[in-house]
Amino acid sequence: MSILLLILxxxxxxxxxxxxxxxQLLWGIVLIVVGVILSPGGFVLGL
Numbered sequence: 226m227s228i229l230l231l232i233l234x235x236x237x238x239x240x241x242x243x244x245x246x247x248x249q250l251l252w253g254i255v256l257i258v259v260g261v262i263l264s265p266g267g268f269v270l271g272l
Contacts, residue, residue: 230264233264237260241253241255
């Protein structure tokens with residue numbers, strides 16, 4: 226289960242970064258925060 230959450234968290238973080246690069250500031254920040262919260266332990270790869 227934690228592997229699925231890790232993958233989902235990484236996908237959300239990448240989508241958030243892509244949103245930021247496209248100029249969608251609020252949507253990008255929301256996706257990054259949700260991705261970090263959903264990943265196991267609240268952090269992805271020790272960040």
